[in-house]
Amino acid sequence: MSVAQDFVKYGKKIIAIGRNYDAHIKELGNPPNAEPWFFLKPTTAYLRNGGTILIPEGVQMHHEIELGVVIGKEGRDIPKEDWEQYVAGYALGIDLTARNFQQYVKAKSLPWTSAKGFDTFCPISEFVPKEEISDPMNLVIWIKVNDQERQRGNTSKMIYDIPELIRHCSSIMTLQEGDLILTGTPEGALGLIVHGDNITAGLESPEGKLLASWNGDAANRIGGYKFAQQV
Template sequence: MAEYVFVPRKAPSLGVEASTALFPVRRVFCVGRNYSEHAREMGHDPDREPPFFFMKPADAVVAAEGEIAYPPLTDELHHEVELVVAIGKDGVDISPEKALGHVWGYGVGIDLTRRDIQAVAKKMGRPWDWAKGFDESAPCSKLRPVSAAGHPGKGSIWLKVNGEERQRGDLADQIWAVSEVISYASKSIALKAGDLIFTGTPAGVGALEQGDTVQAGIEGVGEIVFTVGKR
């Protein structure tokens, strides 16, 4: 019987609220510019663009607690608070009407972004991977199962840095609802149990510095707090 050439690392996972269980993370999809005001602050017209996706490595997902390292190669580490959808049922070409049946639960996540690297990539027509997919770039809360949270279609989403509010919006402001995002993604790839979808961020993204305390939350889903560590 074949053996691995070295011992495989443990699969990335997230905790589950009020449980010792773990949710194994398979892939991480992120929706770009899914709130009108954020799309405008990034210089785009939200009324003309269908949803688009980029990805982060599964092991970029870490618990949003304690200290998150400030990454190398950047002077513009930006925060983007997002509703995270945890997929619990496989599916391909899922209709919007059936999409929520594939959701296991929800969490509060931060899409950390090396904005200066992203700006260069955009200018040169290059992929965003180096700007989005670095180590610890997807801190996330414990997941709240649908059985506990239901499906949050509205409710405040916010982020503070050192007690000062930077971002605030409402899930109802999303251009593409969770059911539509799942349906759209599943027409291109097969969604599998363990996949996470970061569903976009409201306006107010900005820079983080070493030593900053980040607090964020989504009504009916949860809250997180962590500090930004050293480079």
């Protein structure tokens, strides 16, 4: 098995694109971006299908369903027209956010990696080879909590498409085999996940064929960091 095929084990970084769907920007009351904007999540946040999401004490956890792009070979300053040469495949990812923690540190102009980087904060599906997806810019992504749909969107609604994301990210940092680019989330990302919830998510073709999925539960974390907002 190649590094890209087992990116969860061997990948070095998760690049998460923010504010890449207009409706999501509006629901959070954020201004649009002049260019793609991203942050990093640690690979220790990965959680394979069937795992249990752990909610740190004091955290209000929100879900953000996203298409992930798995990088297949190292590249720097990649031209847009060459983007596909650097893609090994795709995956379905959930970018979990400690929203109250994030809002607190953002209000103080502090970094908010911690709010995105807890263990289990990146549930991830199986690897999908690029040959199985004819058009990654026309895929349906959705997430349900306790069988109630929370988010559903189409990757065609991205502000910045995958070729531009690869060009932009590689102009800043070298992309390596096994890296994952989470491409942003559609509207509906303010939904709360709490102890005992069941979470299901899917990546589908426009015709409704299921290409990848994730299913697991959520539970309160015992021990570890506790978020207590300071006045």
